[in-house]
Amino acid sequence: MCEVINMDVETKQMLDLILQRLDAIDKNIVEMKEDIAEIKEDTEITRSATNSLVEWAEVTGGFPIKKAE
Numbered sequence: 001m002c003e004v005i006n007m008d009v010e011t012k013q014m015l016d017l018i019l020q021r022l023d024a025i026d027k028n029i030v031e032m033k034e035d036i037a038e039i040k041e042d043t044e045i046t047r048s049a050t051n052s053l054v055e056w057a058e059v060t061g062g063f064p065i066k067k068a069e
Contacts, residue, residue, distance in 0.1 A: 007015075050068045057065055 047068045054065045054067050
């Protein structure tokens with residue numbers, strides 16, 4: 001972070017509050033990205049399991065079923 005030399009106390013306090021808020025936003029974004037990655041992984045697992053069930057149903061039922069993409 002760069003320092004501004006001729007800054008009054010009120011301006012510095014406002015900037016500090018803005019920086020704190022930005023830090024909180026950054027933390028939230030990181031958490032959201034982690035959540036999204038987990039959801040994507042869970043979706044892949046669910047899709048794979050669904051397709052396995054579809055294949056089983058095709059074999060046992062003898063008729064085609066559309067697989068999840």
